[in-house]
Amino acid sequence: MSIQLITFDLDDTLWDNRPVIEGAESAMRDWLMEHTPALGTLPVEHLWAIRGEILAAEPGLKHRLSELRRRTLRRALEGVGYSVADSIDLAEGAFQAMLQARHRITFFPDTVPTLERLAIRYSLGVITNGNADVRRLGLADYFKFALCAEELGIGKPDPEPFLEALKRGGVSAGEAVHIGDHPADDIEGARRAGLRAIWFNPLGKEWSGERLPDAEIASLRELPEVLARWARWH
Structure with a gap:
């Protein structure tokens, strides 16, 4: 046929894809440093650990990368003292900064x-x-x-x-x-x-x-x- x-x-x-992802991660970290200094100064390994915990609880999220990243950011923000509402808004801001850079290809x-x-x-x-x-x-x-x-x-x-x-x-x-x-x-x-x-x-x-x-x-x-x-x- x-x-x-x-x-x-x-x-x-x-x-x-490697430079793309590196640029996207850098853009997200820069946004967090500017808007959420308490989280922005934490090592990236902290976010990876939270991501691992979420995936362990909900393995299906491995196919929903955007949702996984949003949840990781929200949990990390709540962990440094932000309210649930503020964490949702700030996580979305950081995610959009990352996503914009992710499309600089x-x-x-x-x-x-x-x-x-x-x-x-x-x-x-x-x-x-x-x-x-x-x-x-x-x-x-x-x-x-x-x-x-x-x-x-x-x-x-x-x-x-x-x-x-x-x-x-x-x-x-x-x-x-x-x-x-x-x-x-x-x-x-x-x-x-x-x-x-x-x-x-x-x-x-x-x-x-x-x-x-x-x-x-x-x-x-x-x-x-x-x-x-x-x-x-x-």
Whole structure:
């Protein structure tokens, strides 16, 4: 079957996510230092400990990153003496500062040209466990849909996000391929749902997953040729 739908992971597939998250965390800390000095001076490990406690009590929050961060901030603020009402307001302010910085992204050089080229021929979608919004990134016009774990209530590598993508795209599993950097979340998850999977591996890492990807690329510009090769085989 020929490929009709291509779904993409976002973080570390369309951009390098490490500097993005570092910038977002820094923006949040700066906001807290300015507006809540008592919390802003606490070590970041304090917030991670609170986050761990919340996740231990509610494991399902691992797929709801925004809510998890808000709750972590609220509990931390209450812990240094802020009222419940003030904690809610201050946590939201810190979260919005983080979220704004989280969308200051530098795409890989081949991201936009590749999406432009592929969108002419294929339907494109997003499947992400993160909370980046393609609308805020200026990419929405390329994608037919964007699925995030927070909205679905479940994330990769569970088959459900991939099966939902097939429904949204109106295709069978044999007509879809997923591209991502994570061996378990992206490649094994897609394969278990019946999709083909292409491993985005710009750093040349050794494969560590169970099921091999159907293809491996070091740059997104290689993607059209992989798809064209598959089309010739069919």
